[in-house]
Amino acid sequence: MSLLEIQNLVVEFQTASGPFRAVDGVSLKVDEGEVLAIVGESGSGKSVSMLAAMGLLPWTAKVTADKLLFNGRDLQAMSDRDRRKIIGKEISMIFQEPVASLNPCFTVGYQIEEVLRVHTDLDRKARWDRAIELFQLVGIPNPEERLGHYPHQMSGGQCQRVMIATALACNPKLLIADEPTTALDVTIQKQILDLLMKLQAEHGMGLIMITHDMGVVAETADRVIVQYKGRKIEEADVLSLFESPKSVYTKALLSALPENAVGGRLPTITEKLTDQQIFEGAVR
Amino acid sequence: MTPVLEARNLKRDYHIPGSLLKKGKTVHAVKGVSFKVEQGKTLSIVGESGCGKSTLARMVTMIDPVTSGEMLIDGQKVDIAAEPLSSDMRSKVQIVFQNPYGSLNPRKKIGDILTEPLIINTKIPAAERRDRAMAMLKKVGLEEKHYSRYPHMFSGGQRQRVAIARALMLNPRLLVLDEPVSALDLSVQAQVLNLLADLQEEFHLTYVFISHDLSVVRHISDDVMVMYFGEAVEYGSRDQVFNDPQHSYTKTLFAATPRVDVEAIKARLERRKRA
Ligand SMILES: Nc1ncnc2c1ncn2[C@@H]1O[C@H](COP(=O)(O)OP(=O)(O)OP(=O)(O)O)[C@@H](O)[C@H]1O
Numbered sequence A: 001m002s003l004l005e006i007q008n009l010v011v012e013f014q015t016a017s018g019p020f021r022a023v024d025g026v027s028l029k030v031d032e033g034e035v036l037a038i039v040g041e042s043g044s045g046k047s048v049s050m051l052a053a054m055g056l057l058p059w060t061a062k063v064t065a066d067k068l069l070f071n072g073r074d075l076q077a078m079s080d081r082d083r084r085k086i087i088g089k090e091i092s093m094i095f096q097e098p099v100a101s102l103n104p105c106f107t108v109g110y111q112i113e114e115v116l117r118v119h120t121d122l123d124r125k126a127r128w129d130r131a132i133e134l135f136q137l138v139g140i141p142n143p144e145e146r147l148g149h150y151p152h153q154m155s156g157g158q159c160q161r162v163m164i165a166t167a168l169a170c171n172p173k174l175l176i177a178d179e180p181t182t183a184l185d186v187t188i189q190k191q192i193l194d195l196l197m198k199l200q201a202e203h204g205m206g207l208i209m210i211t212h213d214m215g216v217v218a219e220t221a222d223r224v225i226v227q228y229k230g231r232k233i234e235e236a237d238v239l240s241l242f243e244s245p246k247s248v249y250t251k252a253l254l255s256a257l258p259e260n261a262v263g264g265r266l267p268t269i270t271e272k273l274t275d276q277q278i279f280e281g282a283v284r
Numbered sequence B: 001m002t003p004v005l006e007a008r009n010l011k012r013d014y015h016i017p018g019s020l021l022k023k024g025k026t027v028h029a030v031k032g033v034s035f036k037v038e039q040g041k042t043l044s045i046v047g048e049s050g051c052g053k054s055t056l057a058r059m060v061t062m063i064d065p066v067t068s069g070e071m072l073i074d075g076q077k078v079d080i081a082a083e084p085l086s087s088d089m090r091s092k093v094q095i096v097f098q099n100p101y102g103s104l105n106p107r108k109k110i111g112d113i114l115t116e117p118l119i120i121n122t123k124i125p126a127a128e129r130r131d132r133a134m135a136m137l138k139k140v141g142l143e144e145k146h147y148s149r150y151p152h153m154f155s156g157g158q159r160q161r162v163a164i165a166r167a168l169m170l171n172p173r174l175l176v177l178d179e180p181v182s183a184l185d186l187s188v189q190a191q192v193l194n195l196l197a198d199l200q201e202e203f204h205l206t207y208v209f210i211s212h213d214l215s216v217v218r219h220i221s222d223d224v225m226v227m228y229f230g231e232a233v234e235y236g237s238r239d240q241v242f243n244d245p246q247h248s249y250t251k252t253l254f255a256a257t258p259r260v261d262v263e264a265i266k267a268r269l270e271r272r273k274r275a
């Protein structure tokens, strides 16, 4: 049984110019102990599909799916109350925009303790110790002091690490990490990726890694899904994807690495490929 | 030629207020940094998370005052703690903030966000403001239909492009970009970097570019400065820094860059299987 199974997920937003389909029939599975990377162009529905699966989209979104199962349990049929018990504890998410996801009115220590208070039965002292331990794990120096800071007193990358610590607080079974290292320099990125991979291996945590960084994919993923305008374009194990990408889109994506720039210009994909070429070249 | 931007020994402290039980504290976020950027050039700043890059960016864009040191823009000394900024100076230097969402007013439509700097700083009539905003939207790879949408209706990367568009509305001379492409996929990243290159060529724009992506830095910079715990530990031309890094942090940084390399993936999968 898969940890998370999504079949034919469709998400539509009501907008002033009519309905807009942000996710158009995406299916995916993640097993225990597996790392699935989702890559794809900005706006291709990566974040929306995961937020939809967790029931975190605003009411303007219409979400349908043939299957939406966590550990065999139907997330769609579940009451809000039951879903809230799972989300934040068994499934947790590192949101894409860390600074916006933290509450500016509370210290970061309070915010992480609050998650522990709601989802565990640790007492106050134990929560505090756990918070310190988590800050150490994500490489925030002087945790005792930092826990007393407000988000605006921390740098962008420090806020991102607070988000990561919060998401890991309850040892989730499934972690959805939405661009978790965008604000981090490569040395700290490495530390964070190593940490995620370690937790993943030790606790059998399933990990969905949304990223546009092919280096991150190469260093973490078992399997990769490539998405474009709400649709899945290619799915492959990580080695095959890099060694022999099948769809035209994935090929173009890999050649857009800045290392491959010619004469000061970087290759872009959409300048060269039409939507039709991309969709027709899809390999699923 | 007078550099567009010159910084001499810039410092910035933050005071963290104490409480009844705790004493207040001072953080030395930037500890005396000097550099120059000539017109039409790009200086990149890289460094560990928390080393003071955004702090430096806020000083350069005259949002936060300097604690000590001197800053000259087009040879003219500026000190916002001493005198208020002229609107001319304000439009000259623009910033793209690190977190695009926090910097876009959620209650305003994109069109209003883009035209606002024109309303505040110029006398351009409404119809032309709208035209310019529309043109800018397209320039950063968004569409006309996005003009009347709110920030929450955009993906992370789309919002980042809105922030870049807004910074460009006033035709600045100096643009400070704080991790402008880190939220973008490669294709859009390429679009934005190409756009920045075009604008630089067209208007002789000067950039201070903060990034942790070394392949991007290598692609776009003339000069590179590496910061570590509030200090500049390395500063030189791009080739100097990349070909012959001096400081151990710079070397660590280069070594930690993830590689998209089939052999490396094979080795990792092998290790994983064994574990
Ligand atoms: N509330 C909303 N109303 C209308 N459209 C929306 C809303 N939220 C998201 N969208 C649209 O849905 C599409 C998918 O957005 P999503 O955030 O999933 O993109 P993404 O793949 O995560 O991109 P990025 O890499 O830039 O984060 C985008 O075109 C976005 O503009």
Ligand SMILES: Nc1ncnc2c1ncn2[C@@H]1O[C@H](COP(=O)(O)OP(=O)(O)OP(=O)(O)O)[C@@H](O)[C@H]1O
Pocket: A152, A153, A154, A155, A156, A157, A158, A183, A184, A185, B014, B015, B016, B027, B029, B047, B048, B049, B050, B051, B052, B053, B054, B055, B056, B098
């Ligand atoms: N308002 C503030 N009050 C107190 N300390 C602050 C404040 N803003 C930043 N700091 C501290 O100053 C240091 C430098 O922060 P800054 O945001 O400049 O780092 P950065 O290099 O931009 O990091 P990142 O790459 O993570 O964005 C950090 O240790 C941060 O915690």
Ligand SMILES: [Mg+2]
Pocket: A046, A047, A048, A096, A178, B155, B156, B157
């Ligand atoms: Mg996203």
Ligand SMILES: [Mg+2]
Pocket: A155, A156, A157, B053, B054, B055, B098, B178
């Ligand atoms: Mg910063």
